[in-house]
Amino acid sequence: MNAEILATKWMTPQELKRMVAKDGLIIKKGRFSATESFSVNDAIEEYQRASSFADAELRAVIFPVNERDKDTAFWGRIAKVVPRRSISSVYHYVRRKRHPLKHKGAWGAWEDELLEQSVATHGKAWKVISDLVGRTAEDCRDRYRNCVSQKETRVVGTWAEEEEQLLAHIVTDMTDEGRGIDSDFFWDEASRRMGGRRGRQQCRNKWMDCLSKKMKCAGTNPKWSPRDASILLCKIDLLQAKDDSEIDWKLLHDPDWNLWSPHLLQRRWLTMKKSIHKWQSMPHQSIVDQLRIQQLAIPPPFYPPTPSFSASSKS
Template sequence: MNLPGPAPSNLEHAHMLANKWMNASKLAELVKTEGLVYKKGKFSAIEEQQLKTAIETFKAGRGLTDDQILEIIFQRNEKGKDNTFWSEITTAVPQRPIIAVYHHVRRAFHPKKQQGKWTPEEDSILKQAVVDLGQQWEKVSERVGRMSSDCRDRYRNHIANRELRVTGPWSKEEEEELTRIVTEMTIQQGKDLDNDVFWGIVSDRMGNRRGRQQCRIKWTDSLSKTVKNEGQKPRWSPQDAYILVHKVDSLRVRDDTEIDWKTLPDQDWNLWSAHSLQRRWLTMKRSIKGYEDMTHQEIMDILRVKKAHLPPAAASIRRRKVTSAASVDDHESVVDPDFDKDTSTIPEAGPSEVVSGI
């Protein structure tokens, strides 16, 4: 069992992430060419606090008011961004690119955030705004009165092609079509089955009968693991629970919001998507009475005892066949594997005993 550990620190990379504005394709290129390690996905509760502290420190150090900080955060002229501010607060969250911090902080401090459920009237205004302005989300936001990212997501996931959209249970034909499209875009091109999928393209190829969000959820929660298990629907087992607990334990995080669930699967244990693993973890955590008032370490101590031994059924090592997408030739038939591309390593000394070969 390969256990993910902390990535080695690299001061040059850390400085680059905090000072150089790079888009996703440039970051991906540096991952391949320079071994850059950076964090993606949701910011953890600890990162949120680190950013708040960094912003308060910046404000206090320069004698700024709350309104002046908001003016810096929401500078209307993109080219007029205060790079000193953004670089300084980005250093507070190691391995986060400055562009990710920029967008995250602007969402977190946006006066229009968390406005609740969209109304039919707002949907109508949004639809007309896109007709008039195109997908210029900042301008659309001003007309609709919602955050630009909320407008973008609402339009893509619920408004675009709504007249073509099918709801309700998926037919067998739809499932087969989705599976074919995803495998053609990934395995047959040597790409990752869960991480290299552009769901807008998938929805387009399905004639927009199912939206990008519908396709992503159906694949992640249902079809992905069946494809990886050669057509058989796998069931979560005590062995899986054991492996998950010990992998989470090896991460040595301070809070489970820090976990990058994409790093947990490995070549011998990759049926479950990042989303599935996170849900399974939450189920186990919530099974502990009083977990709401416990620290992550206290919860970890209890689960480590409950899952101290590998279940007997695994003694025969009844392995599922799991194959990395990268190892499948373009012409080869679809076999298997499992949300990023960080390399897993075994930490020097894990807090729990680990069994290999699972």
């Protein structure tokens, strides 16, 4: 019934939250995994076949000319194949993936200029601007927010020592003022306090990937060891995932074990994976097994228990 509700009822985020809390509704969030996206695409293809629609007709179902003509039966049918997803999340996912303007890669200078002019004349009406620039409204907004709007003050490239210190200072100040680093406009404000010298994305990335770790480790960056590799592999193995796109890297973060960011762990995994012969044609779990066998073949001379993995300590 869980799937039934999620696939048929259009709910607001608040309603969803309520049902998760009160009725024990189980819901999956975050990126769509490889298997999920396969399921969705299969379902759409099957629908197209069953109703013998041409591509244009299918497009009209997903993007009706009059937005009021949303085909709820169609969306329900698609949503059913990804049981833990809300119908609205499937709707957004499919429409984003199949948007006619999607996937255009890096922005050219002329596009930036066009974007800037368009915003100057039309304001932040992203739907209008989207048509002028030829990118999705979302892409236009993101590009403007992160790059174009700050092009006068913003610099790119390696951070100077003073910049790092300044940012560290700003973040500590703002935290002391009682603002969480995930709160609204936190990084916009941090960027402002940097004098617009660095954008919000730059500031956040710098902090997350580098500075926060540095501060915890008193200025020295820890080294990735074979033992870390072994722990990572063990954690991945425990998940028993069908595919590595199922993995939520945030969940592998363990404050006791690592100061490694989720992104770093993911990249480590990728290089480990690539070391396996013919990894591209192998299922996820086989790669994991293969790697574990390799590790066992070269046992480390000494394997000290780590604080995070030894359940009982001296206490």
